[in-house]
Every structure is written in structure tokens, then in C-alpha cells.
Amino acid sequence: MRAVRLTVVTAAATAAALAAVTGCTQKSDAKSGGDRVVEVTATDDKCDVSKTEFPAGHVELSIENKGSKVTEVYVLFPDDRIVSERENIGPGTKQKLTAEVKAGSYEIACKPGMKGDGIRQKVTVTGGKAVKRDARLDKAVAAYRTYAQEQADETLPKVTTFTDAVRKGDLKAAQAAYAPSRIGWERTEPVAESFGDIDPKVDVRADGLEEGQDPKTDWTGWHRLEKALWQDKKIGSREKELATQLDKDLKDWQTRVGKADITPTSMANGAKELLDEVATGKVTGEEERYSHTDLVDFKANVEGAEKAYDLLKPVAAENDAALTKELDKQFAALDTLLDKYRKDKTSYEFTSYDKVGKADRKELSDAVNALAEPLSKLAAVVVK
Structure with a gap:
């Protein structure tokens, strides 16, 4: 978010x-x-x-x-x-x-x-003069739409596991299910945010509320529950209500993903947005400030960006081989760096971010910036 x-x-x-x-x-x-x-x-x-x-x-x-x-x-x-x-x-x-x-x-x-x-x-x-799009780009858009829908479909059961634990008042089970429930959302966040009204309901932090909104009544979604689970360490009737509301809001997201406007340039720009999400929230530790599960979100954001890039790469490589060579290099470097903090390459168990020191955070930040700069050029290259 x-x-x-x-x-x-x-x-x-x-x-x-x-x-x-x-x-x-x-x-x-x-x-x-x-x-x-x-x-x-x-x-x-x-x-x-x-x-x-x-x-x-x-x-x-x-x-x-x-x-x-x-x-x-x-x-x-x-x-x-x-x-x-x-x-x-x-x-x-x-x-x-x-x-x-x-x-x-x-x-x-x-x-x-x-x-x-x-x-x-x-x-x-x-009205403009329409020119036929490269068939490979149409294929990329179709594949990305399928990917976004799959991520939404796979997220809902994981969210239910999380919200069921909240409704049962099971603090430890809810804490364990929290980060996994967010992976699909983080991979495709630009698509979710394109609807405008869903993100503020499910993924806003207290300091992201608009002027005049009351955190006690207007703050909903994952991060409100995160605060209850890790800082307050209690689940009350309000949290149980919020769990049910989260189910409803994410079901709305799931049903709307297939209607999202997606183009090759929006895919490329969305990949850059995901790196911006990492730079402004995950690397700083602000996103998951109570649970310190930032590296889970971090990895999911990078995976989502890399998926969009991989689908666009055949055309991008033809138009600017030097750019795709640099992107391949920087994605690989960031993936390797993130692997230092995960239990194994097949799991989503990462080091708690409060255990990651200042120097290591700087290294992560530098790797993100090294990728973000060439990634910002992808949209222009795709339509070159």
C-alpha cells in the first residue's frame, strides 16, 4: 500500500x-x-x-x-x-x-x-489514428490479466484463514496467517489501486488517512488488524467486525480484477510503481511497522514487477537490448539479495525486519534504486 x-x-x-x-x-x-x-x-x-x-x-x-x-x-x-x-x-x-x-x-x-x-x-x-498493436503485446496483456486474476483468486482463501483466526480470537494463528494473506495483493497492487476505492479500505495505514477521518472509526483493513495483533495484542469485537469487512472488501477486489483496464504501458508503469512501493514503505520499515513482516511484502512487490517485465521482455529486448540486459542484471541482483533473508528459496518465511540493521537496509535500498531507474524506461521502450 x-x-x-x-x-x-x-x-x-x-x-x-x-x-x-x-x-x-x-x-x-x-x-x-x-x-x-x-x-x-x-x-x-x-x-x-x-x-x-x-x-x-x-x-x-x-x-x-x-x-x-x-x-x-x-x-x-x-x-x-x-x-x-x-x-x-x-x-x-x-x-x-x-x-x-x-x-x-x-x-x-x-x-x-x-x-x-x-x-x-x-x-x-x-480521436486519434489507431495503429495495430504488436500481437506479442496483446498476448502479454492477456497473460498479465490472467496472472492478476489468479493472484486475487488465490488470495481469498488465505485471507479467510487469517480472518477466521481473528473471529475466533486466536492471536497466534492470526499473526501466523497475516503476512501470507497479503502476498497476492502485493504482487498486483497497481491493478487493485486502479479502482481507487478499494486500497483505502484494505491497505491504508493510520498516517495515510485523509484529513477529518477518525482512526477509531474510519481505519479499516489489514493494517488496523496488524496493530491490534502485534501492538495491542488483543482481539475484541471491533477487530472481529473488521475481519468480516476485510473479507467483503477483498471479495469486491477479486470480482473486479477482470474488468481492470490493462495495456502494455500500464503494465510497465505498474512494475515501476511496485518498486516505488518498496522504496517508500518496505525498505523504510513503515509498511509493516507492528508485525515487521516487510520483507514478505518486499518480495511480493518485486515478483509482481518481474512478472510484468518478463511478459513485455520479448518486445522490449528487440527495441532496446541494452535496457533489458540491465534489467535482467538488476532483477537478479535484488532477488539474490532478498534470498539472504528468507528461510529457503521456496518459502515465504523472511527475517523479521526489525532484525535487519541500518547497513543492510541501505544495501537493500541501493539495490531497489538500481533497478527502479532502468525500469522507469520500460514503458517508452515497449512502444518505441
Whole structure:
């Protein structure tokens, strides 16, 4: 989840969001700086876009954060579903996001401070010239959709094991079932977050609540139960109610996964989002601050990113062999590093993160950053 839900709605996010919406592909002319490049300038109180109308097809969002706060940029449907996003855009930094968009109305949102509805700009995507997509990319999208659905389907029984233990008041059983119940969600989190309303119900932390929300009544989901199990060490009637609510909310997620808007660029941008999740929540120890099961989430995020990359790799390798060679190297290095902290390569039993020292956390962070940088280029290469 987004620790503090890094809703940095930047231009990149906008492009990513739009990317998820369409099924048409077209060679990007972003390099030439034509009508398919949209500049997004985010500050602490503004979200300026260079164009409010542009043609359908591939779009490049060129984002710059000139504010003093970390921000996110989203591309949103009129009903607030997320088309795509780019997180963790620090002050004084620039990012680019390549996406596919189809004709329609959207909003580009910048979220300085990573909270609230963001500063929004309405944009219109006009009819564009559709070009047939590489059949290998259609195959990749279909395979990834199947993967996302499988992860959701496999998650529900594990969640039931967890919530049944909570309802029975069995503290130890609930603690043991907690981390396994989250693996499928963490592998495919960008798909879940694209719906907009599910993530805040099931995966928000107390400091990620919006202004005016009361942690006692409005905080629901895994992390609220995590706090009860490890910090409070008690299961009361409220926790049992929350367990049943978690079942309901995740069932909703499971039934909606098959309807998610998925494109090659949204897959690539989603892989980068998963690495951002690791960098901003797992490496810092903020995500699982009570249970210290961060490395389970960490591994699942990396696996999800690697799955999307592997499916896109045949086309990416043809377009930029040097990039895929670097990505192969960095994924392998991070996987090897993570294996140092797991019981064996077939288990999901990892070292408690409170036992991982500062130097080791730095090593993990460096490995994540080494992968995130080339991964941020994957979307543009896929549609090159």
C-alpha cells in the first residue's frame, strides 16, 4: 500500500493513467516533442499542464516537481478510477511517463504532500489514428490479466484463514496467517489501486488517512488488524467486525480484477510503481511497522514487477537490448539479495525486519534504486 498513500499526481502518473485506458497502439513521437508530449509542472499549490487537449494514442508526460513537497501525479477517469500514476516525485526532480490513451475526458491530478483529492486539471483526449498493436503485446496483456486474476483468486482463501483466526480470537494463528494473506495483493497492487476505492479500505495505514477521518472509526483493513495483533495484542469485537469487512472488501477486489483496464504501458508503469512501493514503505520499515513482516511484502512487490517485465521482455529486448540486459542484471541482483533473508528459496518465511540493521537496509535500498531507474524506461521502450 502507499505508506501515507503517496498520491503524487504528476504528469507521469497522468500518462500512466491514460495508458491503462486504451487498447490502441501507435508509435510514439514523444522524442520529437510534438503534440503527444504533455508537460506537467507540480508545485505546492499548482498543477500546470502544457496542454489540456491532445490526441489518443501514445502520450509522454514530462513531469517536474517545482514544489517543496514530495508529490504524486495521477491520470483519473471522471469517476476517480485511476488510469495510471507516478509516485514519489521529490522536490526539484523530473520524471517521464509514457502511456496509451483513448478518446475521452480525464483529469490530471497533482498531490503535493501525498494527501487529499489533489490539484486537478481537466484534459480531453481527442480521436486519434489507431495503429495495430504488436500481437506479442496483446498476448502479454492477456497473460498479465490472467496472472492478476489468479493472484486475487488465490488470495481469498488465505485471507479467510487469517480472518477466521481473528473471529475466533486466536492471536497466534492470526499473526501466523497475516503476512501470507497479503502476498497476492502485493504482487498486483497497481491493478487493485486502479479502482481507487478499494486500497483505502484494505491497505491504508493510520498516517495515510485523509484529513477529518477518525482512526477509531474510519481505519479499516489489514493494517488496523496488524496493530491490534502485534501492538495491542488483543482481539475484541471491533477487530472481529473488521475481519468480516476485510473479507467483503477483498471479495469486491477479486470480482473486479477482470474488468481492470490493462495495456502494455500500464503494465510497465505498474512494475515501476511496485518498486516505488518498496522504496517508500518496505525498505523504510513503515509498511509493516507492528508485525515487521516487510520483507514478505518486499518480495511480493518485486515478483509482481518481474512478472510484468518478463511478459513485455520479448518486445522490449528487440527495441532496446541494452535496457533489458540491465534489467535482467538488476532483477537478479535484488532477488539474490532478498534470498539472504528468507528461510529457503521456496518459502515465504523472511527475517523479521526489525532484525535487519541500518547497513543492510541501505544495501537493500541501493539495490531497489538500481533497478527502479532502468525500469522507469520500460514503458517508452515497449512502444518505441
